[in-house]
Amino acid sequence: MSNSAEGKKVPQVTFPIRRDNEWQSVTSNELFADQTVVLFALPGAFTPTCSSTHLPRYNELAPVFKEQGVDRVICLSVNDPFVMQAWAEDQHAENIEFIPDGNGDFTRDIGMLVSKNDLGFGDRSWRYSMLVKNGVIEKMFVEPDKPGDPFEVSDADTMLHYIKPDVTLPARVSLFTKPGCPHCTRAKTLLQENGYKYEEIKLGSAGLSYSTLQAVTGKGTTPQIFIDGQLIGGADELEALMAER
Template sequence: MLSSSEGKKVPQVTFPIRRDNEWTSVTSDELFNGQTVIVFALPGAFTPTCSSTHLPRYNELAPVFKELGVDRVICLSVNDPFVMQAWAEDQHADNIEFIPDGNGDFSREMGMLVSKSAIGFGDRSWRYSMLVKDGTIEKMFIEPDRPGDPFEVSDADTMLNYIKPDATLPARVTVFTKPGCPHCTRAKSLLQSKGYKYEEIKLGSGGLSYSTLQAVTGKGTTPQVFIDGQLVGGADELEALMAKR
């Protein structure tokens, strides 16, 4: 049975890491002492739920957490430092600190090291998140102990709701673009000037085509801008909307 460690100190562990292409190490004291830290632990780098949902949303909400007094947001996984470094680069998750628990020492001491040998993973971390203040675990959200890889409570929104239920969420912006499109550049520049972070989906990459654009937006021109799931339109429509804000 996976049990909570709320009220306890985090395990004292030294993590071997790679920094600037050199081996170094970081200790639990360096990561947690005198700081407010969010840790979200997951089974493995490059795995589907971790890459598509768990990590990206923490990266997206990290600026909100920091405004609320969180000093660092850590992604922890039982992977070696090279894998974690490659995953960080692949995900462009600049707001997250990646900590490889390669030997599983931290996860073991937390009581969160589980066997995934049935799928060839060996020992891995169970999926959970926690809020740590000055080295003491204040709150943990542990996924239910059942087969598979449940993902119900360790997400970034649940953590944010615990810290500040009425927090203002950043707008979720998506921009469909194509190479060489001046109106796309205009739309992106406007979003940047207004402080909006956005996801850019480029036609011509990853098999995306005008058919994709038509299917998703119902339009045949770029850019097409979505804010919080609502289609705004092109650069002119975006300028009109921003003029009202």
Template sequence: MLENREGQKVPQVVFNTRVDNEWVQLTTDDLFKGKNVILFALPGAFTPTCSSTHLPRYNELAPVFKSQGIDDIICLSVNDPFVMDAWAGDQNAENITMLPDGNGDFSRGMGMLVNKADLGFGDRSWRYSMLVRDGVVEKMFIEPDVPGDPFEVSDADTMLNYLAPDAAAPKRVTLIGKPGCSHCTRAKNALKAQGMKFEEITVGSHGISLATLNAISGRGTTPQIFIEGEHIGGADELEAWLSQQA
């Protein structure tokens, strides 16, 4: 039975972490005392849902959370610190504190340690998120106790809606470009000038080809920009779209 610990203190444990290639022990108080913290826990680093959605969206919304008084956003998994550090680098998760719960002590204390031996994972954390103020759990979003790996309520947008329902989330921007493209550089500079972060996809990498670009956008030239799923077009169209938002 998964345990909701709203109104209770988080477990007192010691985390073995790595900082600048040195072992550093962090206590629960180091992480939570006197702070407003969002923690989201997931089954494993480099796993599909965790890598494609759960972690990236918290990283993307971190500036919005911090504008609402959140001091830190922690991603916890029952993995060792080397794996968590490698995953953070792979994800460019510069806004997230990666917390390895290697022995599962924190997850066990939260009532969230589950056995995934059927997948060869052993003991792992159930997927959940929580808002912790000065070491006390204010709110938990626990995924339903059903088979598999549900992902319905522990996402960043649900947490933001609880914390600040009127807060505006940044628009999701994707730019598809290629090396040496001057128009791509112009488009990126235009987005940066507006303070808009963007995902960059490079033609020729990870199986993305000009044929793929044409299939997605109906065009074979770069860049092609999408904002909130809407195809804006190239650099000229982007600049026109940005001028309309001013």
């Protein structure tokens, strides 16, 4: 794999897609002309790294990309339109535009089509990201040619820091809550009023229990709030922290 596509125009193809349960088509020209676009490509919908890390971080940082002049953030994979639509719904990635390259035409023309026959996948995209301005590829971050599925340079943070090296990233906030907890509601309100987006981890869902809470936080009460990996504590501690800022 190489960065040989930098400075070239994106491949001109037509993508069959599904919108509102109907077949439609979108062209490369519609996606890239007269726009600044960040595209990240990955081996497959619903696969572990793609679902847990690659896509979620781009979705999380998409508003920051747009603050830096990016018009759209596109996720591309050599999957059929039904699979990509189902994955988009499963991921709740409302900030990302999903483009299925089912026949691999775009991926082949850009030199990123690889065989994954050993995994039973057939032909798929190599993992990469690129910044495209008015249809011309300014920058590509292509994963190194190593066995397996390397994920070292095509992440959202690397692309964002290329666009603006001194960019200020939004805080990453997670909070453990339980249903019917008034202090949890107070904590969420405090975060919203101060402009923080957050990930809510609800006890009682997906097998999460007080044992999980104790193991992760060392505490036995909700809410428990983390900001950028640091345990803040409950709603009172969060309120005190917000008062200082």
